[in-house]
Amino acid sequence: MVLRTVVGFGRALVLLALAVVNAALAAVALLVFLLCFGLGLVFLFPATIRLVRRRAVQARRLALAWADVQIVPPYRAAPPPPVPQRDGWYREGRSLYRTSLVPNFNRTFEWMFKDPATWRDLAWLLGDPLIGGVAVLLPPLLVASGVALMAQGPVQAVAGVLLVLAGPLLAPRAVRLHGVWTRWLLAPTYRARLTNAMAQLTRVHTDAIDTQAAELRRIERDLHDGAQARLVAIGMTLGAAEELVDSDPAAAKALIAKVREASAASLVELRQLVRGIHPPVLAERGLGDAVRALALDSPLKVSVNVDLPARPEAPVESAVYFVVSELLTNASRHGGGRHVAVDISRRGPALRITVIDDGQGGADPSRGSGLRGIERRVAAFDGVLALYSPVGGPTTASVDIPRAFAGHAACRVTLPPWKHRLMAVCWGLMWLPLFPQGLVAAGFKIFDADERSWFLALYLPEVFQWPAIIGMIVLGVAMAVTAYGLTQEIKRAEAGAAA
Amino acid sequence: MRVVLAEDLYLLRDGLVRLLQAHGFEIVAAVESGPELLRALLDERPEVAVVDVRLPPTFTDEGLQAALAARRSIPGLPVLVLSQHVEQLYARELLADGTGGVGYLLKDRVFNSAQFIDAVRRVAGGGTAMDPDVIAKLLASNARHEPLGRLSPREREVLELMAEGRSNAAIAQRLFLSESAVAKHTANIFAKLDLAVSDDDNRRVLAVLAYLNGTRA
Numbered sequence: 001m002v003l004r005t006v007v008g009f010g011r012a013l014v015l016l017a018l019a020v021v022n023a024a025l026a027a028v029a030l031l032v033f034l035l036c037f038g039l040g041l042v043f044l045f046p047a048t049i050r051l052v053r054r055r056a057v058q059a060r061r062l063a064l065a066w067a068d069v070q071i072v073p074p075y076r077a078a079p080p081p082p083v084p085q086r087d088g089w090y091r092e093g094r095s096l097y098r099t100s101l102v103p104n105f106n107r108t109f110e111w112m113f114k115d116p117a118t119w120r121d122l123a124w125l126l127g128d129p130l131i132g133g134v135a136v137l138l139p140p141l142l143v144a145s146g147v148a149l150m151a152q153g154p155v156q157a158v159a160g161v162l163l164v165l166a167g168p169l170l171a172p173r174a175v176r177l178h179g180v181w182t183r184w185l186l187a188p189t190y191r192a193r194l195t196n197a198m199a200q201l202t203r204v205h206t207d208a209i210d211t212q213a214a215e216l217r218r219i220e221r222d223l224h225d226g227a228q229a230r231l232v233a234i235g236m237t238l239g240a241a242e243e244l245v246d247s248d249p250a251a252a253k254a255l256i257a258k259v260r261e262a263s264a265a266s267l268v269e270l271r272q273l274v275r276g277i278h279p280p281v282l283a284e285r286g287l288g289d290a291v292r293a294l295a296l297d298s299p300l301k302v303s304v305n306v307d308l309p310a311r312p313e314a315p316v317e318s319a320v321y322f323v324v325s326e327l328l329t330n331a332s333r334h335g336g337g338r339h340v341a342v343d344i345s346r347r348g349p350a351l352r353i354t355v356i357d358d359g360q361g362g363a364d365p366s367r368g369s370g371l372r373g374i375e376r377r378v379a380a381f382d383g384v385l386a387l388y389s390p391v392g393g394p395t396t397a398s399v400d401i402p403r404a405f406a407g408h409a410a411c412r413v414t415l416p417p418w419k420h421r422l423m424a425v426c427w428g429l430m431w432l433p434l435f436p437q438g439l440v441a442a443g444f445k446i447f448d449a450d451e452r453s454w455f456l457a458l459y460l461p462e463v464f465q466w467p468a469i470i471g472m473i474v475l476g477v478a479m480a481v482t483a484y485g486l487t488q489e490i491k492r493a494e495a496g497a498a499a
Numbered sequence: 500m501r502v503v504l505a506e507d508l509y510l511l512r513d514g515l516v517r518l519l520q521a522h523g524f525e526i527v528a529a530v531e532s533g534p535e536l537l538r539a540l541l542d543e544r545p546e547v548a549v550v551d552v553r554l555p556p557t558f559t560d561e562g563l564q565a566a567l568a569a570r571r572s573i574p575g576l577p578v579l580v581l582s583q584h585v586e587q588l589y590a591r592e593l594l595a596d597g598t599g600g601v602g603y604l605l606k607d608r609v610f611n612s613a614q615f616i617d618a619v620r621r622v623a624g625g626g627t628a629m630d631p632d633v634i635a636k637l638l639a640s641n642a643r644h645e646p647l648g649r650l651s652p653r654e655r656e657v658l659e660l661m662a663e664g665r666s667n668a669a670i671a672q673r674l675f676l677s678e679s680a681v682a683k684h685t686a687n688i689f690a691k692l693d694l695a696v697s698d699d700d701n702r703r704v705l706a707v708l709a710y711l712n713g714t715r716a
Contacts, residue, residue, distance in 0.1 A: 260610050267607050271584055280584045284553065284560040289588060296587040299642045338643075 008172035009143075011066050012136040015178050018059075019133035025055060026125040042109065049112045049121075056121045059182050067179025074117040074188030077199060079107040117192060124185035135177040142167035208380040215277075222273050230266035234259050278318060287317045291324050291342060298328045300340050300357070307345040312404040319377050320344070320353055320401070326370050327355040327397050335359020335395060351404035354396065361393035374399070419486055426483035434476025442469050500623060503545040504529040505536040505562055506581075507554050515549060515609065522616045533561030540569035540576065547623035551606075552582040552589070563589060575600050579622045582606065585633045587640070594627075594708055599701045602628035602664070618664075626701045627664035629708070634662045637711045649691050657684040662707050666700045 032048045035041040053075070060071040082090050082103040089096045092103040112118050146163030149156045188196065241255040274280065282290040288306035295302035311317065324342060331340050337359030344353050363371065375385050383401035441455040445465060452458040457468035502524045506512040516526050528539040532555040540548055548569075554561040566578040579602035580593065593601045602622040608630065609615050618628035638659065641647050650658060653674075660670045667685065671678045685703075689696045692710055697703045 264607050264610055275584065280553075281586050281588065283558075285588075293586045293588040296591070297636055297640055299640050 004172060005168040008175055009139055009168040011175045012139045012171045012178075015062075015066075015136040015175065016133060016140065018062075019129045019136070022055065022125050023129040025052065026122070026129075029122060029125065043105070046105070046108050046112060049118055052118075052121050052125060056124065056186055059124075060186055063179040063182045063186075067176045067182075069176070069179035069183050071183050071187045072193075074120070074186070074192045074196075076111065076115050076117070076192075076195065079111050082107065116189065120185050120189075124182065127185065128181075132178045132181045135181060136174050139167040139171040139174050142170065204379050204382075207376055211376060211380075219273065219277065222269070226269040226273070227266045230262050230269070234262050234266075237262070279321060282317060282321050286311050287320060287344065290317075290321050291344065294321070294325055294328055295340075295342065298332055298340070300328070300332050301338055302328065302340045302342060305341070305343045305345075307343075308351075309346065310405060312351055312401075316351065316381055316401055316404045319381065319383075320351065320399075323353060323374050323377060323399055324355065326374055330363065330370055331355070331357040331359060331395070334363065335361075335393070337393065346405070349403050349405050351401045352398060353401075354398040356394055356396045358394045360391070361389045361395045362391040363387060363389040363395055363397075420490065423483055423486035423490065426479045426486070430476050430479035430483060432476070433472040434480065438469060438473035438476050441472070445469060500524050500547065500620075501527045501543065501545045502619075503527060503536070503539045503543055503548040504550075505531070505533075505539075505548070505554060505565070506551045507531045511551075511606075518609070518612055518615070519549070519619070522612075524619075532556060533565045536562060537565040537568055540565065541572060544573060544576070547577040547579065547619055549579045549581065549619065552580055560589070563592070567592060570596065570598075574598055575625065577622045577625065578602070579604065579619055579628060581609070585630050585636070587633060587636050590629060590633045590637075591712055594705070594712070597705060597709065599627055599705055600625045603633060604628060604630045605632060617669075621664055624701075626666075627704050627708070629663050631659070631663055634659050637662070637708075641711055646692050650688060654684050654688050654691075657681060658688050658707065661685065661688075661704060662711065664704050 029048055029052055032044050036045050057073065060073065063069040063071055082092070082100050084090050084100070089098060090100050090103045091097075092106060097103055142163050146160040146165075146167065149160030149163065152160075237255050237259045241252045241259070244252040244255065279290060281293045285293075288304075288308060291306060292304050295304045312320070324344075328340060328342075331337060335357045337357045340355060340357040342353075342355050344351070346352075371385065371387065378385060378399050378401060381401045382403065383399055386398050386400075387395070389395040389397075436454070437456060441457050444451065444453075444455060444458065457465050457472065460468055500523070502519055504512065504515055504519070504526055506515060506529075512529055512531065516529055519526060527543045527545055530536050530539050534556075536548075536550065536554065539545075548566065550562045550566050552560050552562045554565075563580060566580060570576050570578060574596065575598045577600035578593075580589070581604055582589070583606055585603065585605055590603050593603055600622060602618055604615075604618060608618070621628050638647070638655075647655075656674060657670055660673055665673070667678050667681045670676075671681045674681070676684075686696060688707075692707075694706055694710055697706065
C-alpha cells in the first residue's frame with residue numbers, strides 16, 4: 001500500500017516532467033510545420049513525425065505499464081518500398097526517377113500525412129501539458145501546499161500534514177486519469193479499427209485465394225504428368241498389342257501385361273491425389289472417424305477424443321483433418337515422444353482442436369513450414385494456432401476456429417418472451433418482500449416498535465407475524481435468485497447469437 | 500458357389516459378374532445400393548458377398564455398413580469388401596467380431612483375376628483376405644513396437660503374407676520356399692510375438708491380426 005502510493009507519486013512526477021517535454025516537442029513540431037508548409041522544407045516532415053510517433057509509442061507503453069490502460073497502436077501499415085521498372089527507373093505517376101529516393105519520400109509523406117493517427121498524435125502532444133499535465137500536477141501540488149502550510153503555525157501544520165499525505169494517496173488515481181486521457185487520443189478510432197480490420201481481412205482473403213490457386217495448379221500438374229501421361233502410354237501400348245496379336249501373340253501378351261501394370265500404377269497415383277484433395281474417409285465417415293483413421297496410421301500411440309454433436313461445415317472439416325494430420329506428422333517426426341492426445345470439441349459456435357504430445361518440445365512456428373501451413377489454413381476461417389512447446393516438452397498445440405458450424409442456427413437459443421418478462425418482474429419487485437416487508441419488518445419486530453407503518457406482517461395476529469416475515473424474506477431471496485439465473489441465461493443466449 | 504455382388508458403377512459390376520461367372524460362381528443378386536444389398540444378403544444368404552464400400556444413396560460407407568449389419572444378423576457371413584482406398588479403421592471394424600470370413604481389398608486387385616478369385620474363395624471358406632496395403636499400414640504404424648523389431652527380414656515377409664490371409668502353401672509358393680521352411684518361420688514368429696500356435700490357418704491369421712491391432716488399442 002505504502003509502496004504503491006510512493007511509486008504512484010513518483011510516476012506522477014515523471015509524467016509531469018514528460019508533459020513539459022511534450023510541450024517542447026509540440027513547439028518544435030509546430031515550428032517544423034511552419035517551415036514545411038510556409039517555406040516548402042517538406043523533407044523535414046517525416047523525421048518530425050517519426051519523432052512524434054516515438055513519443056506516442058512510449059506514452060502508450062507507459063499507459064499500459066503504469067495506469068493499466070491498454071492502447072492499441074492505430075497507425076496504418078507502412079507502404080511497401082517502390083519497385084524499379086525493368087530499365088531500372090522508378091515510375092511515380094507520370095514521372096520517372098533514377099533513384100528510389102523521391103518515390104520513397106512521396107510514399108512515406110502520403111502515408112503519414114493521410115493517416116488520421118498522425119494528427120491525433122499531434123493533438124495529444126499539444127493537449128498533454130494542459131489536460132494530462134494538470135491531472136498529474138495535483139498530487140505534487142497538494143504536497144507542496146501542505147509543506148508551505150506547515151510553516152505557518154500549529155493548526156495549519158495539522159492541515160499541512162493531511163495535505164502532504166493526501167497528495168501521494170491520490171497519485172495512483174491521477175496516473176490512471178492520465179492514462180485514460182492518453183487513450184482518448186492515442187487509441188485507434190472506430191474508423192481506424194475498421195480500416196485495419198479490412199486490411200487484415202483482405203490479406204487473409206488473398207492468402208486463401210493464393211493457396212487455393214496453388215493447390216489447383218499442383219493438382220493440374222499431377223494429373224498432367226501422372227494419370228494423363230500414363231493413359232496415353234496405355235493407349236499406345238494397347239495399339240501396339242493390337243497390331244501384334246496375330247503375328248506375335250506372345251509379344252502382344254507381354255505388352256498387355258505391361259498395360260495392366262501401368263493402369264495399376266496410375267490408380268495408385270490417383271488415389272494419392274484424391275487423398276490430398278479430400279480424404280475419402282472424411283467424406284465417408286466425417287471428422288471423428290477420419291481423425292481416428294489418422295491416429296491408427298500414426299506410429300505413435302494416439303488417443304482421440306472427438307466430442308461433436310453436429311458436423312462442422314465441410315471446408316472446416318477438411319482443414320481440421322489436414323491440421324491434425326500435420327500435427328501428428330510433426331509429433332512423430334520431431335517430437336520423439338510416444339503418446340499423443342487429440343481432442344476435438346465444440347464450444348458454442350467455435351471448434352477447438354488440441355493436440356498434446358509427450359515429446360521433447362522446442363517447436364517453433366517461425367521455423368517450421370508445416371506450422372506456418374497450419375496457420376495459413378486456419379486463418380481462412382479466422383482460426384488461430386496457439387503453440388506451447390517448452391524445451392523438454394510436452395508440446396501443446398491448440399487451434400480455435402470461431403465459426404465452424406453452419407448457419408450457427410443450432411447454437412442460438414431463442415428464449416421465450418415470458419422468460420424476459422419474468423426476469424423484469426423479479427428484478428423490479430424482489431426488493432419489496434426482501435427489504436421493507438422482510439428485513440425492515442423483522443427489525444421493527446425485534447426492537448418492538450409501536451409503528452406498524454405499511455408492514456403487512458405487523459398487522460397480522462401475533463402468531464403469524466414471524467412466519468409471515470420469514471416467508472417474505474424467502475420470497476425475496478427466491479425472486480433474486482430467479483432473476484439472476486434468468487439474466488445469466490439470457491446473456492448466454494445473446495452471446496451465442498452474437499458469435 | 501452363390502454370390503451376392505454390390506457395385507454401383509455399371510461397367511465394374513458387369514466386369515465382376517463376368518469374371519466371377521467365368522470361374523464358376525453363380526451370381527444370385529447384383530445390386531447397386533446399400534438398402535438393396537442388405538435385403539439381398541438377408542434374403543439370399545449367399546456363400547460369399549462381394550461389396551463395394553461406397554454405394555448410393557448417400558455415397559458414404561453404405562456398403563460397409565450393410566455388410567456389417569448383415570454379419571450381425573448372420574454371424575460369419577463371408578463378405579469381401581472392395582474399395583478405392585483402404586483404411587485400418589475399416590479393417591478393424593470388419594475384423595472386430597473375430598469370426599473370420601472377411602476380406603478387404605483395393606479395387607485394383609481385381610486386375611489380377613487369379614489372385615482375386617483366390618481371395619474370394621478364401622473368404623467364402625471362412626478365411627481372411629486383407630489387402631497388402633492394409634497390412635503395410637498396420638506394420639508401419641507398429642514400427643516402434645518392440646517385439647516386431649526382433650523379427651528377421653524373412654520372418655517379416657512371412658508375417659506380411661500370413662496377415663494377408665494366405666496359407667502356408669501359398670506363402671511357400673510366393674517366397675520360393677519349402678512349406679516346412681515356412682512352417683519353421685511361422686513357429687519363430689509366434690514364439691517371438693508370444694502367441695499361441697494354432698494349426699488352423701484361419702485362426703492363426705486372426706490371431707496375428709488381433710495382435711497387430713491390439714498393440715495399439
